[in-house]
Structures are given as C-alpha cells and as structure tokens.
Amino acid sequence: MQVKDIMQTQIISVQLGTTLSQLLNIFKDFHSFPIVPVTNKEQTLLGIVQMRSLFDIFQPYHHNILMHNPLSMLSQETTDIFDIDIDENIGFLIIIADIIDKKVVSIQEDKDIKQAYDLMQLHKRDTITVIDQEHHLKGIISSFDIVMSVFKEKGIF
Amino acid sequence: MNIILELGIILILGLISTKTAEKIKTPAITAYLVLGIIIGPFAMNFISQNTLKHSGLISNIALSLIAFSIGQNFSKQTFQQVGKQVLWISISEAIGAWLLTIIALLYVKVPIYNALLFGAIAAASAPAAIIMVVKQYKARGRFVDTLMGVVALDDAWGLIIFSLSLAVSRAIYEHLSTSLFYVFLKAFLEIGGSLVLGGVFGFILSLIGKFLKNQTELLICTIGVIFLTTGIALHFHISVLLSCMFLATVLVNLNNESFKFFDILNNVDWLIYLVFFVLAGASLELNMLTQIGFIGAIYLNFRIIGKFSGTYFGAMISNADNNVKKYLSLGLLPQAGVALGMALIVKEEFPDVGHIIFTTVAATTIVYEIIGPFFVKLALHKTNSINA
Numbered sequence: 102m103q104v105k106d107i108m109q110t111q112i113i114s115v116q117l118g119t120t121l122s123q124l125l126n127i128f129k130d131f132h133s134f135p136i137v138p139v140t141n142k143e144q145t146l147l148g149i150v151q152m153r154s155l156f157d158i159f160q161p162y163h164h165n166i167l168m169h170n171p172l173s174m175l176s177q178e179t180t181d182i183f184d185i186d187i188d189e190n191i192g193f194l195i196i197i198a199d200i201i202d203k204k205v206v207s208i209q210e211d212k213d214i215k216q217a218y219d220l221m222q223l224h225k226r227d228t229i230t231v232i233d234q235e236h237h238l239k240g241i242i243s244s245f246d247i248v249m250s251v252f253k254e255k256g257i258f
Numbered sequence: 259m260n261i262i263l264e265l266g267i268i269l270i271l272g273l274i275s276t277k278t279a280e281k282i283k284t285p286a287i288t289a290y291l292v293l294g295i296i297i298g299p300f301a302m303n304f305i306s307q308n309t310l311k312h313s314g315l316i317s318n319i320a321l322s323l324i325a326f327s328i329g330q331n332f333s334k335q336t337f338q339q340v341g342k343q344v345l346w347i348s349i350s351e352a353i354g355a356w357l358l359t360i361i362a363l364l365y366v367k368v369p370i371y372n373a374l375l376f377g378a379i380a381a382a383s384a385p386a387a388i389i390m391v392v393k394q395y396k397a398r399g400r401f402v403d404t405l406m407g408v409v410a411l412d413d414a415w416g417l418i419i420f421s422l423s424l425a426v427s428r429a430i431y432e433h434l435s436t437s438l439f440y441v442f443l444k445a446f447l448e449i450g451g452s453l454v455l456g457g458v459f460g461f462i463l464s465l466i467g468k469f470l471k472n473q474t475e476l477l478i479c480t481i482g483v484i485f486l487t488t489g490i491a492l493h494f495h496i497s498v499l500l501s502c503m504f505l506a507t508v509l510v511n512l513n514n515e516s517f518k519f520f521d522i523l524n525n526v527d528w529l530i531y532l533v534f535f536v537l538a539g540a541s542l543e544l545n546m547l548t549q550i551g552f553i554g555a556i557y558l559n560f561r562i563i564g565k566f567s568g569t570y571f572g573a574m575i576s577n578a579d580n581n582v583k584k585y586l587s588l589g590l591l592p593q594a595g596v597a598l599g600m601a602l603i604v605k606e607e608f609p610d611v612g613h614i615i616f617t618t619v620a621a622t623t624i625v626y627e628i629i630g631p632f633f634v635k636l637a638l639h640k641t642n643s644i645n646a
Contacts, residue, residue: 170385170413171327171527172287172595203335204517222472224518 104217105210107250108231108240114138115150115197121158122192124150136228138238139201146230146238148201156182157200158191207232210239218247264309265533271297272532283394285386287535287594288627291620294539305540313537314606318498320534321599322488323527325499328596329456329506330520331414344407347572347582351408351590352381352415354568355561356423362560368553371427372611376553378423379600379619380561382416385409387592387627391634397643401581405589405637408569413596414503420600421500424607425449431608452491452500459487459501460508467513473522480519481526499603531595538598541605542620543613550618558622565590581641588637592630594623 115124115137128134137150159182188194207230208217221229221244228243252258271293279289297304330336337345360377364370388409392402425445433440463483470476484502491501509516566587573583601619605612638644 170331170410171324171523171531172384172386172413204521206515219471223470223476224515225473 102214102250103210104208104212104214104231104242105239107214107246108210108242109246110240112138112238112241114140114144114238116140116142117147117196117198117201119197120193121195121200124197125192136230136241138230138241139197140238144237146205146207146232146236148203149205149230150197150200151202154200154202158187158195205230208242209233214242214247214250217242218244221247259304259306261309261312264305267297267304268533268536269529272536276532283390285384285390285592285594285627287384287386287598288624290532290535291539291542291594291598291624294536295542295544297536298540298542300542300544305537310537310541313541316530316534316537317599317602317606318488318492319485320530321603322484322498322502323523323530324596324599325417325502326484326506327520327523327527328414328417329503330510330516331411332507333510336410340407340411343573343576343578343582344404344411346576347404347569347578347586348408348411349415350572350575351565351568351587352412352419354566354571355380355564356419358564358567359557359560362556363553366552366556369611371430371608372615374423374427374430375604375608375615376557376618378416378420379597379604379615380557380564381412381419382593382596382600383409383412383590384592384594384596384627384630385413387594387630388589388634391631392638395635395638395644397638399641399643400579401585401641401643402638404578404582405586408586408590412590416596416600417499417503421452421497421503422449424603425497428607448496449500451494451496453504455487455490455496456501456504456506457508459483460505460512463505463519464509464513464516467515467519476518477522477525480522535595535598538602538620541602541616543617546613546617547621550614550621553614554618554622557618558625561593562587562591585637585640588633588640591626591633593626598623 113127115127117139124137128137134152134155138146139148139150140146206220206224206226208220210231210233217229221227227245228241230238231240231242233239272290275289275293276286279286294305296302299305299307299310356377358377359380360373363373363376368376388405391397392406422445425448426441428448429441429444433444463480466479466483467476470479484505487501487505488498491498506520509519569587569590570583572578573586578586597619601616605616608615
C-alpha cells in the first residue's frame with residue numbers, strides 16, 4: 102500500500118508571513134497543537150511549525166544556531182515560560198518565518214507505507230509530511246493512519 | 259578506589275553542582291571545574307592519579323563530539339540566516355584576539371610555538387555564559403541579535419584557527435632547527451589530511467544513514483563513525499578537531515535530513531562533557547598558579563584588546579552601527595568550555611610547556627567567567643538592550 106492511499110489530504114498549512122495571532126486563532130479550538138506545514142504560494146514545502154516551535158518565542162534570537170554549540174547549554178535548560186514578560190504586540194510582530202522549523206521529515210507519496218513507518222521510527226516522530234517529486238506538499242501521514250490501515254486490513258473494523 | 263566508583267561519584271556530584279549552578283546563576287561548566295578542583299588530588303583526593311592519567315580517552319571523545327556539533331554551523335542555511343555583518347565581525351574578532359595575543363606574547367619573548375597556541379585559545383568564547391546574561395535581563399533588540407549571531411559562529415572559527423595554529427606549532431616544536439618550508443609542508447599535510455578524512459567519512463555516514471531503521475541504530479552508527487574518524491586522525495597524527503568538524507560540515511551540506519545525526523547525540527553528549535570538565539578541574543595544578551602571573555596577565559588583557567579591535571574592524575568593514583562597533587566585544591569576553599578543551603590538547607601534545615598553558619587558561623577561565631558576565635551586562639546596558 103502506498104502512502105497516498107492512506108494519507109490525510111485535508112490539511113491546514115500556513116505561509117511564512119502568517120502572524121502568531123493568526124496561527125493561534127486557527128488552532129484555538131483544537132484539543133492539541135498539530136504539525137502545521139509551512140508552504141509558499143506554489144505549495145512547496147518550506148518547513149513545519151510544531152508545539153516546540155511555539156517555545157522558540159520565549160528564546161533569544163539565533164538560539165537555534167547556538168544549539169549547534171554543545172556547550173551553549175540551551176538543550177539542557179528549560180525556559181520558565183511563566184516568568185517572562187512578552188509584549189502583547191508580539192502576536193503581530195512574530196511571524197511564521199521567525200519560528201519555522203526546517204528540520205522537516207518528509208516522504209514521497211508513491212512510497213510504501215512500511216517505509217513511512219520506518220522513517221517515523223528513525224526520527225521518533227508521530228506525523229510526517231508527504232510531498233511529490235517537486236517537493237510540493239501533498240498531505241500528512243501519522244502513525245495512527247498506518248495502524249488504522251493495518252487494523253482495517255485484518256478486518257478488525 | 260576503582261575507576262567506575264570514581265565515575266559514579268563524578269556523575270552524581272556533577273548533577274548536584276548543575277542544580278546548584280542553576281540556583282546561583284553560574285554556567286554549569288564553571289561549577290564542574292570547581293567540583294573537579296574540590297574532589298581532585300589537591301583537595302579531597304577522590305580522583306586518583308591513575309584516573310587522571312587515563313583522562314585522555316574522555317577528553318578525546320568529548321572534543322571530537324564538540325567539534326562534530328560545532329561543524330554543522332558551516333551550512334549554507336546558517337550563513338544565510340546570520341547575514342554578512344555577523345560573518346565579518348565573527349571572523350575579524352576571532353582573528354583579532356589571536357593576532358594581538360601572539361604579538362604581545364612574542365614581545366615579552368615567549369617562544370613562537372607557545373605564543374601561537376595562546377593566541378589560538380584566545381579566540382574562543384563561552385556561549386553559555388553570554389546567553390545566560392541575555393536571558394536573565396530579558397535583553398532584546400538588534401544589538402542582541404548581532405551578538406547572538408557572532409557568539410554562535412565564534413567557536414567554529416576558533417576551532418579552525420586553533421587547528422591551524424596547533425599544526426604549525428607542532429611542526430616548529432618538533433623541528434626547531436629545520437627550515438620554514440618544512441614547517442609549512444608538515445602543517446599543510448596535517449590540515450589537508452584532516453579535510454580528506456572528515457570529508458570521506460561525512461560522505462560515508464550520509465550514505466549509511468539511509469539504511470538505518472531506528473534510533474538505536476542511528477546512535478550506534480553516528481558514534482561509530484565519529485570514533486573511526488577520531489581514531490584514524492590520532493593514528494596518523496592529524497587534527498582530531500578539524501577532522502570531526504569537517505565530517506559534520508560535509509554531512510550538513512550533503513544531506514538535508516542530517517539533523518538526525520546531531521539530534522541523536524543530545525541524549526548522551528552532556529554526560530561525557532560533565533566527566534570531561536570535572537577531570538579538567540581535577541588535573542589543574544594549583545601549585546603552578548604562582549608561576550603564571552605575568553603571562554596570565556598578558557593573556558587576560560590582550561585577549562580583551564584583541565577582541566575589541568577585531569570587532570571594531572569587522573564592524574567597520576561591514577558597516578555595522580556604532581553600538582555594535584563599540585560595545586559588541588564586551589559581550590564576547592566570557593571564556594570556558596572550548597578554550598579548556600583546547601588547552602587540554604596542548605597539555606597532552608607539548609608535555610614540557612603544555613601544563614603552563616593549561617594552568618593559565620584554566621585560571622583565566624575562572625576570572626573570565628566571573629568578570630565576563632559583568633561586561634556582557636554592561637554592553638547590554640550601554641546599547642539600551644535591556645527593557646528597550
């Protein structure tokens with residue numbers, strides 16, 4: 102079975118210029134924060150925004166590069182998000198381009214779902230993005246989709 | 259006491275000092291260093307001479323992991339993100355500290371191979387201490403952005419400068435009487451060898467990466483390739499730092515899922531760094547502190563002057579604003595982990611003079627870690643980055 106047979110195609114994506122307020126408004130009624138693909142006008146996948154990216158708002162700028170220095174200790178330290186004064190205008194000032202996570206794991210739509218499962222195991226991720234040959238966003242696939250397809254095949258539901 | 263028991267003590271006390279350091283807002287590395295001094299041979303004597311003799315193993319592993327992580331900074335993506343100004347300033351301040359420290363030490367008749375090494379170590383700074391101050395005062399603004407960018411790249415240039423200087427120093431040291439041509443040929447071969455070694459293994463790791471199925475395999479493979487690179491570099495007497503750094507640089511530019519190799523190390527690396535810094539503290543020869551006074555003072559001051567002039571020059575040619583030109587160097591003064599690592603290499607490679615360099619750097623590290631944060635704060639104040 103191929104990835105495109107079971108992937109989710111109804112997905113919400115955002116652009117680099119989407120503001121933090123817009124992002125939070127889209128997802129305020131969700132019960133958790135999903136992986137949100139970031140694309141340009143041509144639907145090319147540029148990166149993702151995930152829960153961890155939201156924590157970046159509380160970090161100094163360039164901290165993602167600083168994490169490459171193992172002694173910068175940022176990877177060890179958790180930011181106390183309750184003790185931080187952030188400007189209320191930050192909702193308009195911060196855009197997706199500031200918090201985009203470019204460490205994106207993707208699979209092509211015509212690959213076998215076994216490969217998608219292996220990729221999730223390797224990267225320890227539950228959801229990955231699906232793209233075509235030209236790197237256009239086609240959907241997302243989660244381990245839940247894969248497990249459901251196995252159950253379905255076995256006639257469990 | 260057996261070595262495993264000693265390691266157990268180091269880890270548990272290390273954890274306690276991490277917590278204590280967090281409370282009193284001190285970088286963890288300083289805390290490990292002090293812990294090393296306390297439980298080392300000069301005080302409580304929990305760590306035996308035998309363990310210290312074998313600490314070369316831990317330091318080689320720690321340094322190869324540090325170099326590997328820092329190597330990923332040289333990606334197209336990072337260069338685009340930080341921009342030209344940061345690039346120029348970071349190169350210029352690193353070279354500035356290197357050059358001025360060397361000139362000052364040569365002036366007081368320190369041998370050239372010694373001065374080269376001191377200069378190279380002067381280039382490094384301590385991101386942890388700098389970030390800590392920026393976070394503590396919730397500083398933000400353009401000045402802070404530039405500072406963070408420079409700090410991010412600073413150690414990467416530092417490692418390169420150090421590797422080059424080490425190669426030249428070693429060649430001079432070993433062949434004091436032979437020609438300049440021979441010195442440069444030997445240094446050139448050492449550096450060329452490192453680049454080839456790192457490049458080949460970067461390519462191999464990128465290929466094998468496709469066949470890995472889970473996190474355990476990924477961790478084993480990444481550490482395996484880093485050890486192979488380090489081991490071969492040690493065997494052929496070429497630069498471990500440069501080889502591992504270039505391994506990462508090739509990987510990050512070749513493979514767009516390369517972050518998996520770096521992220522997986524986050525699970526284990528801090529454990530090795532902890533042991534590494536505690537052992538570094540324990541091997542500090544406190545009785546030598548009296549001998550380093552003059553050289554130490556020159557190193558301490560000319561590193562500052564070098565950082566200042568280098569930053570000023572870099573800011574001038576990249577058209578940075580006045581705040582950056584005048585005050586950015588104040589933010590770069592803390593120095594800790596990477597410098598100590600370099601000093602430990604020198605200690606092992608140059609048995610007769612290395613321990614003076616190591617003790618000087620370890621002692622000035624403590625001074626820099628105390629006065630450094632104060633200057634970072636001053637820079638942030640002067641540039642109105644706090645509560646701006």
